[in-house]
Amino acid sequence: MRKQGRAQSEVLAELDNLRTRDVPWNRVLNSICTVPHEAALRAGQAALDSNLGDLRIFRGCREVEQKALALMGGLLGKADCAGSLVSGGTEANLLAMYVARKRRPDIAHPEIVAGETVHYSFGKVCDMLGITLRVVGLDERFRMRPDAALEAINGNTIALVGTAGSSEFGAVDPIEELAAIAHRRDLYFHVDAATGGFIIPFARALGRDLPQFDFSLAGVSSIAMDPHKYGMSIIPAGAVFFRDQALRDSINLESFFNATPTHHSLIGTRSGAAAAATYAVLETLGFDGYLDVTRKNYRVMDYLIEQLVQHGYRLVAPPQLNIVNVDLPNAVEVMRALEECGWIISVSKRFRHCLRLVVTHHVDEAMVDEFVERLRSIATPPAL
Ligand code: 0PR
Numbered sequence: 351m352r353k354q355g356r357a358q359s360e361v362l363a364e365l366d367n368l369r370t371r372d373v374p375w376n377r378v379l380n381s382i383c384t385v386p387h388e389a390a391l392r393a394g395q396a397a398l399d400s401n402l403g404d405l406r407i408f409r410g411c412r413e414v415e416q417k418a419l420a421l422m423g424g425l426l427g428k429a430d431c432a433g434s435l436v437s438g439g440t441e442a443n444l445l446a447m448y449v450a451r452k453r454r455p456d457i458a459h460p461e462i463v464a465g466e467t468v469h470y471s472f473g474k475v476c477d478m479l480g481i482t483l484r485v486v487g488l489d490e491r492f493r494m495r496p497d498a499a500l501e502a503i504n505g506n507t508i509a510l511v512g513t514a515g516s517s518e519f520g521a522v523d524p525i526e527e528l529a530a531i532a533h534r535r536d537l538y539f540h541v542d543a544a545t546g547g548f549i550i551p552f553a554r555a556l557g558r559d560l561p562q563f564d565f566s567l568a569g570v571s572s573i574a575m576d577p578h579k580y581g582m583s584i585i586p587a588g589a590v591f592f593r594d595q596a597l598r599d600s601i602n603l604e605s606f607f608n609a610t611p612t613h614h615s616l617i618g619t620r621s622g623a624a625a626a627a628t629y630a631v632l633e634t635l636g637f638d639g640y641l642d643v644t645r646k647n648y649r650v651m652d653y654l655i656e657q658l659v660q661h662g663y664r665l666v667a668p669p670q671l672n673i674v675n676v677d678l679p680n681a682v683e684v685m686r687a688l689e690e691c692g693w694i695i696s697v698s699k700r701f702r703h704c705l706r707l708v709v710t711h712h713v714d715e716a717m718v719d720e721f722v723e724r725l726r727s728i729a730t731p732p733a734l
């Protein structure tokens with residue numbers, strides 16, 4: 351650290367300058383996160399000095415958090431489910447698996463069963479909690495196969511995990527069938543809807559053919575859903591919901607001090623900014639506002655698909671949520687060439703022929719036109 355500080359204006363100018371190096375959103379096609387809603391940005395900025403780790407001081411912020419949780423919980427088919435606002439999908443999945451682990455102290459070598467496209471956060475989570483992750487095969491649309499899940503479940507299984515919106519494909523596992531399997535066996539069933547949680551309820555209302563994924567299914571024990579992805583809140587805003595209070599309370603931890611509430615998430619001192627931002631965007635948009643956002647995302651995605659197909663490209667599978675994968679044998683090379691031209695897209699390390707394009711709030715038809723033109727100048731579609 352320098353001995354004497356610099357002028358604040360100089361430091362801030364340096365930071366502004368560094369931020370100009372960030373890629374502008376209109377060249378970003380790989381990110382599940384997007385430009386936050388204006389209400390979220392403003393509310394978040396106004397609450398940056400708060401600490402949800404001390405609820406005796408920040409009583410107002412606590413109320414904001416409760417209100418945000420109630421609004422999200424209301425989307426999940428069980429008004430009295432018990433939620434926590436957390437830092438994102440990773441923490442949500444960690445807490446869910448922590449609860450599942452606590453629920454079965456009798457199992458010495460715990461395992462969980464999930465589909466091959468389960469998010470990599472489960473790798474970390476299982477490592478931390480001493481759980482073995484058993485991944486099972488997918489169908490032709492990259493969804494977990496329930497028959498494979500059934501085969502993998504054994505006496506050490508403490509939880510089944512379904513993904514409602516995989517990071518790579520936006521694929522939604524057959525949550526209804528998986529929930530039924532879990533229910534029959536009294537198995538904990540976690541739904542990772544970090545990505546799909548803010549899409550599926552609205553897409554279903556718009557008539558899209560997607561399975562139910564929430565607590566209206568008897569077997570669902572917990573759900574991760576991230577406001578900082580398709581919810582258009584600021585980062586870090588994630589959420590985890592448990593079917594009932596008792597499940598959430600199983601990981602409660604007392605703090606040192608009298609009259610301080612128990613903690614039930616990982617992080618102690620944490621800003622109330624994300625809670626305020628999340629509440630602000632939920633209230634400003636309302637259900638109809640999210641319907642409009644979702645309708646627009648599907649419209650732009652359908653346009654992208656139409657343009658790609660018209661120019662001879664093929665998709666690896668029809669997408670369920672707003673993630674499109676183009677089948678290209680040299681996808682990694684194409685990704686690098688696109689990046690040289692300023693465009694950020696992604697290619698999975700495991701599915702190297704899939705050029706992945708994420709459609710979210712900041713993507714529109716004009717951006718699609720520019721992108722497809724650039725893609726055509728780089729990658730000839732493979733002959734059929
Ligand atoms: N579960 C699913 C299904 C996810 O898609 C993600 C993140 C997580 C859990 C973990 O969430 P957090 O990252 O909030 O802890 N999926 C994105 C991905 O891996 C994260 C991301 C977002 C990466 C924006 C890049 C980016 O620009 O693709």
